[in-house]
Amino acid sequence: MGNCLAETDEDRARLSLEAKRNKQLDKELQLEEKAGRLVHKLLLLGAGESGKSTFFKQLVRIHDKGYDVNSRRAFERSIYKNIINSVYFLFKAVDTYGYTLDSKTVGLRDFFEETAPVDEEANWLIDDKMGDAIKAIWTDPAVQTAFKNRDDKATMFYLFDGAEYFFNKIDEVKADKYIPDEEDIVRCRIRTSGIIEKSFEIKGNHFRIFDVGGQRAERRKWIHCFQNVTAVMFIASLSCYNQSLFEDASSNRMTEAILLFEDISNSHWFAETAIILFLNKHDIFQQKIKSIPITECPSLAHFEGEGYEKSLAFIQMVFETSCQSPSQCVYTHVTTATNKQNVESIFESVQDIVIRKSMAEAGLLVNA
Template identity: 45%
Template sequence: MKIIHDNGYNEVERLERRQAIYRNILSGVESLIIAMQKMELRYSTKEIEACADRVTEIIKRNDEKIKLHPELKDAIANIWADPIIQKEIAPRGNEFNFNESCPYFLNALDRITAHTYVPTTQDILMLRITTTGIIEVKFEIKGVNFRVFDVGGQRSERKKWIHCFDDVHAIIFVVALSEYDQVLFEDTRTNRMIESLRLFRSVCNSRWFYNTAMILFLNKKDIFEEKIKTTSIQCLFKNYMGKLVFVKSKS
């Protein structure tokens, strides 16, 4: 909404998101390394194994500011290019909380690690940032003023907002279609789509929103369309008997 109705992001706002993008990249690589350990797989070469050790050491430092210097960038690139990672780990990323946007960033390392790098609109859209607290966006459409509040969907965040909006006109509830085979970051035993269904039911039936309109948005259609070619939605919805194509599966 900010991009479409509020003039998008200026250069300062774009630059502010560089650190978050770097963290997304490191987090993604960490997930790959942990997955290799859990599956007891070996890297293709000793050199790539050394790269994994180097990246793990940097992650453990938990530096407040991350710099993807050439040595670190090359180590990450080598890990991502490893045939074992590409064949055994990346296709099963949903099992290891390997975020869907990570391949996008890992495939653009040269651009992202350039000294002159300024995040693009697409970079910002692909970025995963955990929403904490409440973020407000204001904009105007044809003389009508809108106020939209973005709230945290994580379990720990819900108690902060659910009672604050009993006078809103509508709730926009966003669910990723592609999360039918993924688990929560905060609870690896709980499927994300099942959790979304539970939360949606809870919000719809809440006494705070008795007179509030509900708008359900199903996003990440592009990822879903590709995923169902290899991962059936029957892994979650056992009774689904339709074809594994987007037009049928989306409903």
């Protein structure tokens, strides 16, 4: 984890504050343990856009109190921003790859680009008129063609995974009394910056879960979370094998995830920590693999099979064998973080792994 050093005075000041915060959190954990309250510290790690924060939001939804009205309202601006930026990305793809918009859509595009915000601090809002324009733009044949071809090598472009979901419910989003529901919150894309923490009590067991940003610039903050970790939950997107990083178009996303998992799973920080691997976005992968082979990823170019089952097994093998620590065991689960039931079921298994690990460390089990 050699990229954890600050580069500027501002970086150093921010990291110093985060280090102090982590020390305080560790003190709180120690106090709870002294009081006879065993706390399981779980760290959510993964590259950007892996679905890590989606998994975290599902846990809040399932095991915390969920999201009240005020909490849900706080996501409105981000949802508007997700949708508006997705329209901009679609228009850019239409221009780049030479698709032709209908004449009516050309007029709607003019209205959209004159009205929709572009500045980060602007008032991001989708009212009735803007919503109607977006709804019509989304149905344009050229836009639909660009969307369907977004993963093809010759016509690829970035579009966040929740775009289609929100376009299809634009009538609800544009309503005056729109308040995001919990499904909207799970689908909403917000880049994690810094460290987000939640505590849960499940069946008498106390869990403290930390979600940290996955982009490269965020990873220098991770090291402040590494102490006293019961388990690392590493989220990797199955569907990213033919995509590049948002922050570096020259780097393949899955290659980045494999290298990052190798770094984490072999780190001395986690020699005694349970490593739980989530191969996420299974639903998207299952569809994509029908037309795009995993050999599009440089790290998977030596794969000689075909089809869903063999491709999935090969990806799992590549991740698991990158962990070379003889004392380490990788527990792997195939997940769809947007599916509440799937996350709830799999987290039951995670609890079992974590509790058994803690009992083994306490000398109550022979093997974890």
